[in-house]
Amino acid sequence: MKSDIILPSRTMDFIKLVFSHSLGLLIAILLLGCRHDESKIRIGVSVPRTTTPTYTLIREKMVELGQKEKHNVEIIWNGVKDQKPNKNHIALEKQRIEEMFNLGIKALILKPLDPKSAYAIVREAKRRNPPVPVISLDQMITGVSTYGHITVNEVKLGEQAAKYLIDQTNGKGKVLVLEGPIGIPSLRNIAIGVYNVLYAYEQIGIHTRVSPLNEQSASSITDQVLRDYAKNIQAILAVDSCLSVGAIQAVKLHGMTDLILTVGVGASQVACQLIIDGQHDAEVDLQPEERGREAFKAAMSAINQQPFDFDQQLQNGEIMTKTKFGFSRIITKTNYTLVENMWPDLFKNRNAAR
Numbered sequence: 001m002k003s004d005i006i007l008p009s010r011t012m013d014f015i016k017l018v019f020s021h022s023l024g025l026l027i028a029i030l031l032l033g034c035r036h037d038e039s040k041i042r043i044g045v046s047v048p049r050t051t052t053p054t055y056t057l058i059r060e061k062m063v064e065l066g067q068k069e070k071h072n073v074e075i076i077w078n079g080v081k082d083q084k085p086n087k088n089h090i091a092l093e094k095q096r097i098e099e100m101f102n103l104g105i106k107a108l109i110l111k112p113l114d115p116k117s118a119y120a121i122v123r124e125a126k127r128r129n130p131p132v133p134v135i136s137l138d139q140m141i142t143g144v145s146t147y148g149h150i151t152v153n154e155v156k157l158g159e160q161a162a163k164y165l166i167d168q169t170n171g172k173g174k175v176l177v178l179e180g181p182i183g184i185p186s187l188r189n190i191a192i193g194v195y196n197v198l199y200a201y202e203q204i205g206i207h208t209r210v211s212p213l214n215e216q217s218a219s220s221i222t223d224q225v226l227r228d229y230a231k232n233i234q235a236i237l238a239v240d241s242c243l244s245v246g247a248i249q250a251v252k253l254h255g256m257t258d259l260i261l262t263v264g265v266g267a268s269q270v271a272c273q274l275i276i277d278g279q280h281d282a283e284v285d286l287q288p289e290e291r292g293r294e295a296f297k298a299a300m301s302a303i304n305q306q307p308f309d310f311d312q313q314l315q316n317g318e319i320m321t322k323t324k325f326g327f328s329r330i331i332t333k334t335n336y337t338l339v340e341n342m343w344p345d346l347f348k349n350r351n352a353a354r
Helices: 008-033 053-069 088-103 120-129 154-169 186-200 215-228 242-254 269-276 288-303 344-353
Strands: 040-047 072-078 107-108 134-137 146-152 173-179 202-208 235-238 261-265 283-284 312-316 320-324 329-331
Touching: 040 053, 040 088, 040 288, 053 288, 072 088, 088 107, 107 120, 107 288, 107 320, 120 134, 120 186, 134 288, 146 288, 154 173, 154 186, 154 235, 154 261, 154 283, 173 186, 173 215, 173 242, 186 202, 186 261, 215 242, 215 269, 235 242, 242 261, 242 269, 269 283, 269 344
Parallel strands: 040 072, 040 107, 107 134, 134 146, 146 320, 173 202, 173 235, 235 261, 261 283
Antiparallel strands: 283 329, 312 320
């Protein structure tokens, strides 16, 4: 039996009103759900790999500062090679950064896999509405203008190492300088810093050797120099920690651990262990957490549309890039506990014994 029910017009109007309001409310809820949380300030960071202590410490410092900030600052981190070793990493880097843009990051801190191909990433950041300022980290992005660049002052690292050597030797004696392979600009810059200091002292005799970047080669070269000069070497300065570790092996072989001053750059775990054990005198620590601090400060300045606080402008193709240098320090037997955050394994047994 068919039943036809005709509702009064007022009832129909009421139903239409309720339906339209409900539909509007549903659309509003869906739109809000798709929006980013506008109360959060998001900073994107992309580096080749987080598994190295350097970038682990940078990340920890940035997260710590974000949590202390009065605004709600979230660090969105991407280590391109962290979990997918067989992927096309250049494409993966671009994809992950695109995802960061879509999440509404306000600034991007970037150490690119390839400084040349990263041009496209910077270009895309500038096309965004509003544009996303880009800050390069440790690796300058070739030939393109960015908000700023954060790195270590490699020449200063060499100068720090050489000044420590001069202080300990009173500016006298024969010094073996172990340079790294030709063609690595960072190691060449460190060597320039070393010579900037040593050449100013007439009573310092310099013997320079170029070594492949491995302990065995450094050990063999140091051994040969000690033989050639009848062990008449008062100090050894290596531009990289692995070279200083190799040199120390040769010094120990000749029974001269207490007679030859050894200084390196990089503060690797093995080099720091040798300092703790009394077999090595000093390493220059690049203090990665300080670069994390500077990167966070730069991102917040960019977000707040403030000028970049830079130390120097460096040549980048045909343009000049404003650059901020992180701090570095000398690690010795008297202050080696400063590297505990970077190399916690060196302190496990010591902490358990306390």
